[in-house]
Amino acid sequence: DTGVSQDPRHKITKRGQNVTFRCDPISEHNRLYWYRQTLGQGPEFLTYFQNEAQLEKSRLLSDRFSAERPKGSFSTLEIQRTEQGDSAMYLCASSSTNEARPEKLFFGSGTQLSVL
Amino acid sequence: DAKTTQPPSMDCAEGRAANLPCNHSTISGNEYVYWYRQIHSQGPQYIIHGLKNNETNEMASLIITEDRKSSTLILPHATLRDTAVYYCIPNSGGGADGLTFGKGTHLIIQP
Numbered sequence: 285d286t287g288v289s290q291d292p293r294h295k296i297t298k299r300g301q302n303v304t305f306r307c308d309p310i311s312e313h314n315r316l317y318w319y320r321q322t323l324g325q326g327p328e329f330l331t332y333f334q335n336e337a338q339l340e341k342s343r344l345l346s347d348r349f350s351a352e353r354p355k356g357s358f359s360t361l362e363i364q365r366t367e368q369g370d371s372a373m374y375l376c377a378s379s380s381t382n383e384a385r386p387e388k389l390f391f392g393s394g395t396q397l398s399v400l
Numbered sequence: 401d402a403k404t405t406q407p408p409s410m411d412c413a414e415g416r417a418a419n420l421p422c423n424h425s426t427i428s429g430n431e432y433v434y435w436y437r438q439i440h441s442q443g444p445q446y447i448i449h450g451l452k453n454n455e456t457n458e459m460a461s462l463i464i465t466e467d468r469k470s471s472t473l474i475l476p477h478a479t480l481r482d483t484a485v486y487y488c489i490p491n492s493g494g495g496a497d498g499l500t501f502g503k504g505t506h507l508i509i510q511p
Contacts, residue, residue, distance in 0.1 A: 288443070317498065324503070325501075325503065326485075326502050326503055326504055327499075328501070329498030329500065332498060340498065343498070375443050375444075385493060386449060386491075386492075386493035387493050388446045388449070389436075389444075389446065390446070391442075391443030391445070392443050393442055393443050394442075394443055
């Protein structure tokens with residue numbers, strides 16, 4: 285168990301650029317979640333996958349945000365045409381529905397995005 | 401998801417028990433009470449959960465009132481490494497619900 289890994293840890297970009305973040309969940313975990321956290325606030329749920337299927341995406345903040353998990357393992361979160369308001373910590377979490385209920389989430393250390 | 405009320409901050413002396421309260425008066429019958437914590441610059445970490453009964457694990461104890469409208473997380477012997485933001489989260493168990501984090505309680509352990 286190497287934990288949830290996120291890459292990069294920090295990203296600085298200019299307004300209008302596209303950015304992509306990667307998340308590698310704990311192996312054998314079939315669920316993967318994305319959250320966003322702004323300064324002084326708790327994490328905000330964005331979307332989640334069960335295996336390769338994206339089962340909830342209505343909480344993605346705008347159509348500039350998209351996520352994929354093509355083979356049911358790692359996931360990517362893309363933000364197109366970034367805005368300064370997108371500056372935040374983006375957190376990934378994974379869990380297993382094969383373990384005892386209820387579900388426990390294991391979080392990565394996040395990607396800190398700064399949009400200039 | 402049920403709304404929660406937690407004090408914004410608390411202090412506790414190192415070595416003493418830290419008792420963190422949470423009100424969740426609108427919790428549903430099928431919702432667990434989860435506690436997570438977030439140490440600065442890290443992602444949240446699961447601590448403990450409960451439904452009706454009190455629970456204890458290697459990290460903490462969870463006391464849930466009989467009416468389930470409030471709970472208390474107890475760190476029995478707080479250390480400096482327990483300084484973190486603690487979140488109380490009623491949730492039916494993941495998936496599309498997604499955990500709803502409030503602002504939590506910033507617990508500061510004083511040497």
